[in-house]
Amino acid sequence: MEGAGVKLHRGFGFGDPEAFDPFLLFDDFRGEMPSDYIKGFPWHPHRGIETITYVLEGTVEHGDSLGNRGTLGAGDIQWMTAGSGIMHQEMPTGNAKGQMHGFQLWGNLPSSLKMTDPRYQDIASKEIPEVTDDDGTVVRVVAGEFWGKRGPVDGIAADPQYLDVTIPAGVKKTFKIDTYRRAFAYVFQGAAAFVDASKPSGVLLEKEVFGQEVNIRDLSGNRTVVRFGSGDEVTVQAGEEGVRFLLISGAPISEPVAWHGPIVMNTREELMQAMQDLRNGTFIRPAH
Template sequence: MSIRPVKREAAAQPTMEGAGVHLHRAFGFSDPREVDPFLLFDDFRNDIPDLYREGFPWHPHRGIETITYVLAGQVEHADSLGNRGVLGAGDVQWMTAGSGIMHQEMPRGDRQGRMHGFQLWANLPSRLKMTTPNYQDVPGTEIPVRTEDDGTVIRVVTGDWRGIRGPVDGIAADPRYLDISVPPNTARRIKVEVERKAFAYIFAGAGTFKGASDPFGVLLEKEYQGEELNIRDLSGDRTLVVFDRGDEVEIRSGPEGVRFLLVSGKPIREPVAWHGPIVMNTRAELEQAMKDLRNRRFIRESAKGI
């Protein structure tokens, strides 16, 4: 087994989307090869309703899939398939835009005004760019949870992990999307197949990811026996960690523990022509999509529902 070294760490950057939603973007609208098949990852978290209540009014998508995972508050949604609903804390929505879909997402805070969720965009291969749009809501109660002997808790949102299958299925990128909580001062290794690209996103507590050449990899085999990490070595809230190749990811949590998402997928390795929420393979396909949008032909007859 080989530990995946850290290729890059970066803080998610504040930005604004939709009708004025303040959020943090971990990656997106840059070189899509780094985390292929993933294109964008946003952390929409706020406890000030004025900074998110206008939401994401009707807008188009084509050529991608989106996975929305809500931790606090609610997201009311509707789309051109005729779907309408509300995502609550712990719920997941998977949407295949395919040939084209229009949808809106309107965040609503909990009783304290808190709103927190994530949205991940996954690319579609060329053979599925114009597939029929599809949609699935999954309640949080259906997401399997596994607690390890050391107290680590893992929610399997999508994909297979140690014989557990997440409820969201049929995503072309075949992602494995894990929500992992590691107790304080604990080391943990998590298997990630070498052919997959992988990233982690820390959103609570702090920890550090190390490669095979780093010193605490040796300590892991002997248990830590109370050794303390230097606080300066820790990565904390809203930190993106992109991994290089290897079989496993290794993390050690800080004194407050750490909670992070670990996402991996099989690269598509195809050219990307990208304009906002529309992602195709060639410039000509992208221009056709924009023409369809202008001419009100973006939604195919078979995909109309509203």
């Protein structure tokens, strides 16, 4: 439960920040009825991070201390660089059936950008390129480059590749991944088996939600995070109902992390300064 009472599934976060560096937290917020999400995420602060919010169903009305106001609909993206400090709110509303579904990913900022000016952008669904392969595989390119297309989310310190991938039933597909980057998949529809090239024996890497290695015959199903190693490709075998998942990677920052709720800095002293700024009204800094 987060915000004022939003039920969500946390894929990872508030654990070992090195495990998914440069990413800090990943939430899947979905509900079948308004009581699951309607209280939303009222005004709250962020400092030292960037967030990508991806809406699949319903809408999210948002506002921030920069004066931005808007509504994210199905397929839309919100990118926010909190930098030196921002206050914002996110209030979800369901679709015609009362359903709400979306994701939020937190990316860390390196020490050199922790106190950069806040930035913000809304990206409409129609601006996100979609490519279809001959076997029916469909990929929405939210960020980074893939199959000759580049996603509209740009300028993020983690330099992420963020793909929304749909693979039909029974299809086997291989995706290239830069060996320097940290990568994970998040399955949210159907099921599939994932094989990492860094495991030549054919054994899957651990499913973070279970913390154990699994046999190649096992499938990663709904709401499963699969973390990959240092291989340069990932092979996906879709199950009987096909699979839809996010495939996300980014360049590690490899710096100390001091984390308290919505504020992520490098040292405890910087966290204490942020708390003091909140108390004395200096959390929002003038733009440089």
